[in-house]
Amino acid sequence: MSEMSIDPLLAAPPAANTTEVWVAEGIESTYERLYPRLVRLAYLLVDTAEHAEEAVQDAFARAYPKWNRIQNHDAYMRTAVVNACRRVLRRRMLVRRTPQPRPDDATLGADHIADVVRSLPMSLRQVVVLRYYLQLSDAEIAQTLNIAPGTVKSSLHRARARLREELS
């Protein structure tokens, strides 16, 4: 397995002794720090760079007025971005009921697994991305998506089964 560069800040909640520093961090510096990583996370969920950036900016714009009241900015923004991606997909569903090829479909063959992940329904896709891209635990995924840990487990099980089936 090649070395994976999992971002520790995205991969785990902050340690207790760093919380104060994080709380004190302004929205602008947090934006600078997290933006590229959150865009990549969003990209795996919404599948176009444009929509990914849109989702991340939307998430920050919504967090902007209540920034001082957010305790863990990184975890909050992670959840906010996943929610923003859901909104993007919902809007897209309204625009077109049938899936259309992505603009950069020519490159899709390069990584078939990622394509199959993208073909999963959002409820499964978000769990797969949070587990395999951000390396979050079941509890962290449950907290991020506001679902029960048991739901995370069953979603992962179903997602794996679907992926195996598609890739076999």
Next chain:
Amino acid sequence: MNDHFDTLITESLHREASALTGRGAGFGDVRRRARRRQQRNVAAMAVPAVLGAAALTMRQSPQPEGVQPVGGSTASTTGVSSTSGNVPESTSRPSPATSGPTASTIEMVTPSGDPTPTTVVGVITTPSEFATTIPDNVIGSVVCLNASGDPTFAFVRGCQISVGGGKWLTAGKVSTTSFVMALNPVAKDRADRVGAMLGLKVRTLDTSYLPDSIDLANSGADVVVVMSPAGTPSTTTTTIVPHP
């Protein structure tokens, strides 16, 4: 088998994500989005406020310059009225309530030529009443909290500075003094100006004063005035240049 499959998925997602080349939008875009969102929220809440104001205005006798009358020195008024148009530079006119010995007007004035409309967002009745004329881009999202512990507290009963059309809310806890807080970092400047206007100190955000019953953040509010019998706003006339 499971481990290998998991590894394949992980590697694949990382390869896919690292191939992304975004335009790297700056924080200015976020600020613009946030401002648009706030304006939409304010607009959505202003409609019922304006309708309510119109209804109140129709029920009362005409008053000069569209500002609500303020009652006697011990009475409180809960009316709110709204008008638009530019206030000339350095305008500072007496309140209709100047019949009272301690009443005065606080106005926030836009710079000359600034197209920003000015809205009379409300009337505050205090033992020394004053009316407030505020450009809506300056403190259009100020909410008053009654931290006196007394729901009949005369000062806040008349407080009408609010984005929601003239309401005050009960604070999460009682305070022995009145002060102003910014709800987010960018509203610090606005909080300073509101504090200066009302003659109140600006404190760092203490969320325990915020009421549980309403999500102030989503209401578009960004400045909170916590009011208590001690240190109610002063009534000095103040001219404040709006937020750019």
